[in-house]
Amino acid sequence: MSTPGSSVADELPRLKATVSLDFDEGINAEDLSTIIKSLDFINVACRHQTRSNIVLIDHIFRLASQNKVKVGACPSLSNDQMQGISPGSIFCTPERLKAFFNFLIGALHGISLEHKHPLSHIKSQGAIYVETARNPKLADAAVSAVPLFSPIATFVGLPSTEHQRATQTAQVTFLPEWHVDLKYDKDGIPIILNEQGSVTDEEVKQRVNDLLNSRLISVDPEVKLPDDVTEVSINVNSSTPEAIRIVRMVRELVETWNSGSGNDARDV
Template structure:
């Protein structure tokens, strides 16, 4: 039977402000990408989400980012490699405290936003992120875009490289994500998102923005938690995957 992991970005709040419905999304997903305080999240939020995830048996992942609270980690930044490596390790270590206190552990690492997109092609920044992961835990899987420099360097360093696809993002003919600033970068039709999810899980293919059929082999499927109706959409995706004969289970 075909299987796939469902992941979502959680804990993306700060203080009294909350962006994602963490409690409800944790009833659907199998892996939680928890914000580690650099693009969103704070100590209390990280602790709360780790406790909720551990209680439901959901794997906890460190969603590391550039230090960019004001821009939600979506602004391009130039960070020296040594500094970036240290900040990645710092974020993982912070989340690990709360994961272990909840009776779980950090099971993987996923970059966020501008950092995620840059690591598709930027070897220097990708190498810095890999170095940071190794500093924290030399056995941690790294989640990223198929064919990215990040996954290539992670594999060379002995870290498990896990491929990821996006249910609600538009793709280019090269299999990369259409930048968020461009029209149509985010899919808003729920049925289209559901159909795309099944196609990715069963066929390993996606229709690009130009209409081409593009191969995208992924072990994990990301469902964004900050879109309108995110919880209902996530439930529909999971239900349709299981109805289509796809087993939903964590990769880590």
């Protein structure tokens, strides 16, 4: 029961926060070098890679290793591969999704071995991120890729969705993720657009403070983190306008928050 003048959030364990970046389009190698120290995690998009992408990924692992930033594989499906994911479709079955993920993550895993900087986590990206959050069979398929590449790796996803349920079933460590640059629906799932809009400084500060102080994933509609969540990774997508500015701002807010709790944001 709450005491007078207190809120439920006040009585729950203080959240521990980290900063992550979904690295895809929008930021180049030079940009990344300027913000790598602001990150705890970098989620590297993996799909069919061109020669230039492979060179960039190699650079990412080198930077991450030098700066003790954890690297995760972030597989996604192309529009062609996504066709037929609607109910009743047989195109993207759980078996096919697992095969896609194993193939895509495998390439990144090989580069990680070369740099002696193992993958620390796996998460999906884009439309399949949302689909796996809603569809239990697809979520199970996505999570099943984790132990194949590392027995100690984490699955990053959305709390109170099939992501979390699938990790519990598979006994895989789960790290809840929250997107500062996206809006959410009533189910606590981000609304992913083809082209992300900009986010103001004030919006970033307000959203981060609402999350950390009141456990609010979204204000409108109001959605809160589940009570059993004790840590959260605050994510920025590299395709969001001025992503570099947002990352730096989130890092400053997270450092202030974690120092108040005695936590070090990088000790995850």
